[in-house]
Amino acid sequence: MAEKNYYVCTGCGMLCDDIEVESEKNKVNKVYTACRVGVAHMKDGKESAAFMVDNKPVDEATAIKEAASILKNAKNPLIFGLGTSTSETQKLAIELARKTSATLDDTSSFCLGKVIEALLNNKFKVCTLDDVRNKADVTIFWGADPSDSHPRHLSKHSYFPRGTEKQRGWEEERTAICIDVRKSHTAKICGNYFFQIPPAGDAEFIDALMAALAGKLPKTSYNFPPKRILELANILKGAKFGVVFVGLGLIYSLENLEPLIRLMNALNEKSNFHLVPMVGHYNMRGFNENLFEETGYVNSVKFEEGTVKHGPEYSIVESLKAKAVDAALVIGSDPLSSLPRSISKNLLEIPTIVIDPCETLTSRKAKVCINTAISGVESGGSATRMDGVKVEFKPVIETKRPSDEAVLKKIMEAL
Amino acid sequence: MTNAMELYQMLPKTNCKKCGKASCMAFAVALMARELTPEDCPPLKEEAKYKENYEKIRGLFKPSEGATETGLIVHEDLCFGCGNCVVACPPNVANDPYGVGSGNAPRNVGKLVLTVEDGIVKAQNLGECRRFGKNKILCNGCIVTCPVEAIEFV
Numbered sequence: 001m002a003e004k005n006y007y008v009c010t011g012c013g014m015l016c017d018d019i020e021v022e023s024e025k026n027k028v029n030k031v032y033t034a035c036r037v038g039v040a041h042m043k044d045g046k047e048s049a050a051f052m053v054d055n056k057p058v059d060e061a062t063a064i065k066e067a068a069s070i071l072k073n074a075k076n077p078l079i080f081g082l083g084t085s086t087s088e089t090q091k092l093a094i095e096l097a098r099k100t101s102a103t104l105d106d107t108s109s110f111c112l113g114k115v116i117e118a119l120l121n122n123k124f125k126v127c128t129l130d131d132v133r134n135k136a137d138v139t140i141f142w143g144a145d146p147s148d149s150h151p152r153h154l155s156k157h158s159y160f161p162r163g164t165e166k167q168r169g170w171e172e173e174r175t176a177i178c179i180d181v182r183k184s185h186t187a188k189i190c191g192n193y194f195f196q197i198p199p200a201g202d203a204e205f206i207d208a209l210m211a212a213l214a215g216k217l218p219k220t221s222y223n224f225p226p227k228r229i230l231e232l233a234n235i236l237k238g239a240k241f242g243v244v245f246v247g248l249g250l251i252y253s254l255e256n257l258e259p260l261i262r263l264m265n266a267l268n269e270k271s272n273f274h275l276v277p278m279v280g281h282y283n284m285r286g287f288n289e290n291l292f293e294e295t296g297y298v299n300s301v302k303f304e305e306g307t308v309k310h311g312p313e314y315s316i317v318e319s320l321k322a323k324a325v326d327a328a329l330v331i332g333s334d335p336l337s338s339l340p341r342s343i344s345k346n347l348l349e350i351p352t353i354v355i356d357p358c359e360t361l362t363s364r365k366a367k368v369c370i371n372t373a374i375s376g377v378e379s380g381g382s383a384t385r386m387d388g389v390k391v392e393f394k395p396v397i398e399t400k401r402p403s404d405e406a407v408l409k410k411i412m413e414a415l
Numbered sequence: 416m417t418n419a420m421e422l423y424q425m426l427p428k429t430n431c432k433k434c435g436k437a438s439c440m441a442f443a444v445a446l447m448a449r450e451l452t453p454e455d456c457p458p459l460k461e462e463a464k465y466k467e468n469y470e471k472i473r474g475l476f477k478p479s480e481g482a483t484e485t486g487l488i489v490h491e492d493l494c495f496g497c498g499n500c501v502v503a504c505p506p507n508v509a510n511d512p513y514g515v516g517s518g519n520a521p522r523n524v525g526k527l528v529l530t531v532e533d534g535i536v537k538a539q540n541l542g543e544c545r546r547f548g549k550n551k552i553l554c555n556g557c558i559v560t561c562p563v564e565a566i567e568f569v
Contacts, residue, residue: 006520018520033520035496036534133518147562151497152518160502160560161518170503185562189499 008393009034010084010376011041013279013386014129014150014157015393026397028377035151042396044357045378049401050371055364064407067329067353067368068414074327074351076302077102080316081333083281086381087390089405090283090290093331096412098303103325106287107280107333109299109315115246115277116288117298118257124264127243127274128387129156134163138239140177143202143249144278147185154189158245175235179205180249195232198222202253206263209233213266242273279386282376286384320346328352331404334360355404372404379403419443422475425468426459433457448551452476486546486568487538493565496534500557500566504529506543529557536565 009016011034021042022030031039051063058066071077079102082090097104108116119126132139139158146153154160159176166173178190179197187194197205201222208218208226212233218226236242244264254260267273279285288298295301295308300315302308312318316335319325320343327350336344337360347362354366357374373379378399382392402410423443434456436442445451453472459465498518501507507515507527514522521530528544529536541547545554546568557566 004520020520031533033498033531034534035498035531037495039496039534147497148495151495155498155502156518160499162508162512162516169508188562189560 007042007396008376008391009038009042010282010374010383010393011035011038012150013282013284014153015282015383015385015391016152016156017391017393021396023397026399028397037151041374042377045374045397045399046371046401047399049399050369052366052369052371054367055369060402060410063368063370064410064414067370067411070327070351070353070367071096071100071102071329071411072415074100074102074325076325077327077329078316078319078325079104079329079331080335081106081331082287083107083284084332084375085283085287085404086375086379086383087283087286087290088381089331089375089403089408090287092405092408092412094291094294096329096408096415097301099412099415101303101305102329103302103314103319104291105300105314105316105319106284107338108284108288109312110317110339111248111284112246112251112277112279113288113299114257115251115260115275116279116285117292118261119275119277120289120292120298123257123261124275125268125273126276126388127241128389129158129276129385130389131241131274132243132276133157133161133166135165135241136163136243137166137173138175138177138235138242140179140236140242140244141186141190142179142244142246143181143251143253144245144247145180145184145186146245146278147189149247149278149280153245154186158243159189177232177235193232193235195224195228197224200253202250203255203259205229206259209236210263210266213237213270236267236273237270239271239273242267242271244273244275245278246275247278276387283383285386285388286382289384289388317343320344323349326350329355330362330366331355331408332357334362336361336365355407357401370407371401372407373399373401375403379405381405419447422446422472425472426456427462427465429458431458446472446476449548487541487544488567489536489538490565490567491535493563494535494561495563496531496536497562498531498536499560499562500536501527501529501531503556503560505554505556506545510543 007019007021009019019034020032028043031042051058051060053066077100079097083106160170176190177193178187179195181199204220208220208229212218212229218229292298297310301310302314351367353368354363355370355372356363357372363369376393377396380394385391423440426439428439430438434442459469501515502518510526511523545552
């Protein structure tokens with residue numbers, strides 16, 4: 001059969017690499033195999049570029065000049081976002097942050113950054129999504145709802161597909177377990193293996209589960225039926241290749257990762273368990289890895305005269321709260337919409353540059369707004385999937401809009 | 416949809432064998448499997464006392480006549496294209512084990528019952544579906560794997 005031309009979808013952290021696209025005159029008409037998130041993402045391309053200063057259209061050179069002068073005049077600019085940028089762009093942004101003595105952070109500081117930092121430091125046993133498809137017999141979705149956040153997760157990797165060592169299908173050879181505070185769409189698929197816990201009850205549930213693994217009676221303050229925890233422990237003990245998909249629900253409910261690390265170690269004493277973070281933005285993990293390579297930290301850093309400082313005070317939330325930054329460069333993110341108003345309103349007081357393919361609340365309020373190509377649809381590059389696999393992709397269609405990489409390059413030249 | 420027993424109740428129950436089957440019950444089963452049509456039972460079609468039942472049985476089969484053998488409905492407003500049904504569907508797996516059966520893009524579109532197009536599942540090649548045809552069974556692979564109840568059979 002003729003080799004088909006597959007594209008990579010950059011709609012979420014799964015980076016599905018089997019998407020077929022029908023396009024004509026640089027417009028995507030039909031998308032095959034992708035989920036609805038991916039289709040919307042692929043069809044969002046636009047022909048013309050837009051450069052705005054103070055919400056008035058200007059030419060490219062003026063916008064770049066204005067952006068460079070904002071960064072030049074700032075003592076401590078904040079560079080934020082980059083979860084939906086290619087690794088090449090992220091490396092440029094790190095260089096730019098170094099050059100401008102900036103505070104650099106991405107969404108992972110209030111997302112899965114802690115988990116990625118721990119697994120880059122080898123605190124967890126990890127595996128790839130392809131291993132999951134080929135070998136996994138027990139998968140746990142903990143505080144995650146991939147049916148809604150990563151629609152093809154269950155069908156492409158974690159539950160339904162046949163793999164090299166799992167050829168008889170999901171009914172016979174796989175068990176999917178969901179631990180969550182509400183009956184999500186994923187929980188519905190897991191059926192009887194859905195364990196509903198109260199909000200912030202995760203740490204206690206971990207302790208109870210570990211007691212059950214050790215053969216003791218599991219107790220929780222919210223009286224979760226001990227029989228069911230023992231039943232769960234038995235399934236986990238019998239797993240040959242288990243995977244825990246860690247979602248934000250679990251991370252937000254734990255004060256630190258210590259209980260999770262303890263649980264993973266306990267599970268690995270009895271059987272064989274791996275961890276995969278449920279990364280949302282398509283290249284958030286890439287940012288964490290690129291920054292880790294450069295500085296040893298995954299997020300929340302401040303460059304200063306050749307040194308790198310790290311700490312929660314350099315995260316976007318804390319630095320905006322303390323009004324420590326005096327300008328902001330936001331790349332592919334919308335902090336005005338995603339952060340609490342009490343914090344994000346401080347962003348309105350400082351000059352902001354937004355580089356984004358979409359019009360967002362932040363871009364509407366920005367001093368300089370540069371409308372870029374959608375990476376993965378209108379520009380190519382490489383990214384890191386949620387499980388750490390590097391994926392290269394090419395553009396699907398052409399556009400006049402510059403890529404965020406090109407814009408950053410021009411800003412750096414102008415500095 | 417009705418079952419063979421309900422159909423049998425509406426037949427003449429004389430076991431006249433004019434349809435070529437050994438009994439009226441066998442005729443009912445053949446009707447269910449779409450091997451024969453109500454017109455294949457001469458007494459039912461011709462005798463006035465069965466007229467009412469004849470119309471009823473014809474009415475039962477009418478909706479499925481035009482739509483060949485379909486009965487599968489996709490609620491497009493609910494479906495978000497996760498593809499669970501595509502990967503779990505037994506004929507899909509049998510006809511394309513390394514494509515959709517392994518969670519990948521389809522490689523044998525001509526024989527697949529379900530595919531995802533523009534983020535919404537599309538039903539085609541219904542002859543391959545296990546719910547239709549001669550040896551049909553009440554397979555529900557695509558229904559139980561759907562998180563949003565977007566697939567229904569009528």
